[in-house]
Amino acid sequence: MYFVSPSKVDDLPDSLPxxxxxxIISAPDDLKDLKVALASIAKRNPAWLAVDCQDPVSATLAYRLVAELLESAGSRIPLVLYSRPGKRKDLARAVDAHASQELEENASLYRTSIHSGGLLLEGIGDGILVESSDASSAASMALDLLQTTRIRLxxxxxxxxxxxxxxxxxLQETTARIKSKTGHLKGVKIAVMxxxxxxxxxxxxxxxxxxxxAPGKINLYRGKEVVRKNIPSADADQELIDLIREHGMWQDP
Ligand code: SF4
Incomplete structure (x- = not known):
């Protein structure tokens, strides 16, 4: 991946491996050169494009602007939401000047979730790229982002x-119990109210x-429609499983 300021795109060699x-957006002035930079990158038939901006608010604005410019140019360049561990405005540092490496990593991942999640909800972003020394946390955060934004369940x-x-x-105990019995059902949405x-x-x-x-009684719903009323709570988990099975959405664990 080539890191380049918008004003320097034209200085890159024509063909790159x-x-x-x-x-790289490091100052507001960099945004002024975006349109020209994107046109130049588009000619290179890129695999994908990302933005590196350490301030999350500016990064969100930059991504919105890039997405708008790509759309108005009719470009199909995939836009990847990129994030790497930050130092200057790290949330952990704001909380504790002596923050541990782990806290810094977590803060960086939280920041990525907030920034990338918001963009994904706006329909911006074709992929997520997270640089982190904790690959498994980064991967699970990326999966959580896809799940919570409902892009992929x-x-x-x-x-x-x-x-x-x-x-x-x-509620906590019941939800945990239902999760333990249904947590393998990919893509099924279950409400516990x-x-x-x-x-x-x-x-x-x-x-x-x-x-x-009622106390000790449960109603079960299929979508918005109540389909089982006042089941004794001792039977409700199994009745829920049977209901899911009836609708072809059950799989044995
Ligand atoms: S769904 Fe009922 S129990 Fe749950 S928070 Fe709302 S009013 Fe309270």
Whole structure:
């Protein structure tokens, strides 16, 4: 990957062995040269394009601008959301001047999630590239980003209410128990809600809902429709599994 300031793109040799480019945005003035730089890069038929900007707010703005310019030029260059560990504005350093390496890495990954997640929700980004010394955390963060932005569901999605005075069962324990039985169902969305007063309306687009209807009783939903009423909670997990099976979405673990 070639790192280059927008104003220096024209100085690069015409043919380069690696056809991925990363535009370095280190000052607001760099944005002024973006349009010309993108036109020049487009002529090189790049594999993909990224932006390197250490300030997350500026990076978001730069990515938006690049995406807009690519779209208005009718370009199909894949735009990769790139992030590398930062030093100057690291969140961990703001919290503790003596932050450990681990904290710095985590802060960097959190920053990446916030920045890249927001862009993905706006429909910007064809890929994610995270530089980190902790490859497994970076990979799992990238997968979590795809899951939470619903670009790719690679595991079961759960929606739970925050719980309140109306909650009719131990929400944390119940959610953990249901997760342990259904966590292998790739792409299935299950809502676990504490009461029928507000729960069904808050289940978003869950495929199945497990909702407290009375003390010790559960209603089950298929989408927004209640399909089993007042099941004893001792039977509700199995009834939920049976319901998922009936709709062809169950797989044996
Ligand atoms: S769904 Fe019911 S139990 Fe859960 S937070 Fe809302 S009102 Fe409370």
């Amino acid at each position: 690696d056809q991925a480019y990363c535009l 690679y595991r079961t999605e759960y929606i739970s209410c925050p719980s309140c005075g109306r909650t009719l069962f131990d 504490g009461c029928i007063v507000n729960g069904p309306g808050e289940m978003a687009d869950a495929d199945f809902g497990y909702v407290g209807s």
